[in-house]
Amino acid sequence: MKISQLSAASGVSQPTIKLYLREGLLPPGAKTHANQAAYSEAHVRRLGIIRTLTQVGGLSVASAKTVLDAIDSDLPLNWTFGLAQRAASPDVDGTDLSDADLARADDFLAGLTYHDGPGRFGVAKALRAMADAGLEADGAWRESYRKAAEIIGEADIDLIDRREGRLAKAETVVIGTVLGDALLAALRRAAQEHFSSQRYPSRSTETAP
Template sequence: MAQLSEASSIPVATIKLYLREGLLSPGARTSPNQAQYGLSHLRRLKLIQVLVKLGRLSLAAAGEVLDAIDSDLPLIETFGIAQRAATRVVDRASIHDEDLGRIDALIEDWHVHPDGCGRYDAAAALTAFRESGLKATDDWYRRYADAALAVAEADLDLVDAQEGRSAKAETVVVGTVLGDAVFAGLRRAAQEHVSYTRYAQDGTGSPPAPTS
């Protein structure tokens, strides 16, 4: 286990926690106090870290997602489990009917379950957006929906490129948990780029220095 800890840069105490919680399978026992761990354990540890540290899933939620990866469930069900685990819980009672209706209008041609977490999460964001006093055009909403559909196509293209159900399932999970973070970072960079090209006044053609 000490070698596994060194290879993964994960403390022994954390590895033991993952073992107790059933997130990591035990090693092959070689003596009463020794067990052999392999590359599969190292790979699983890295996946657990993605879910728990970067995706901020609870150990229980991470366990559900890992069980889905290890199962023979159809990929669409694995996707649903990963989405529910990675999506924040919203107070549906606080969502305005107007905002839920706008989301439904945007996704009316999509195959989305009426109780889907994405549908309500988007509607809750629109309610918060309007309550902040901001207004947006119909074109703004539509362009966001178009961008989301394009990203979803890219996500599933990546899944389809994998060989075997296990690799596809892992890609589904990692893409779902970390895709939001990747897209948010790229969106920030894109906003910086577009704002510079539209509003920069110095005419130098180089990005402005970061503000302190």
């Protein structure tokens, strides 16, 4: 298909497609004339992934390129995971974390295998913020969050296992990392609403704000 048809099929404007081609996020089409190239369904699919990364995940074009390069590479999948997690958590680093902050996270995560990265640092930051805000997250609550995270983490890896071929697996790593956060946050809200309306039926939720 021509670039105009690729634009129509993907919902991405031609100038944006040209930017992605120039920056190397989208591979070039097959040359048909001096100034024309033919694009395929693979280009439509890749544009869908780029849109997810930039529009839903909020990644910069440069970060998206790093992640797409990891998809196309032959890096081990756990490296691709690491790159995707870092790209999707640009503000989570360890620079302002104290040893006590990290120890709190390590205590929470005991029994899991992990290294320095968005997981450990993010848990440390969240737990510190809770302590700062005076919210005691007690053992029962922590245990539930931990259990839920294990169910989800394992489900993510199982989903990847069920995909055939390295490309599909790596795409799933990246898309799942970026979109899973949004899905999970929304599911949590719906579940809170459910249990809250069961537990606190003091006024009809029909008219709740």
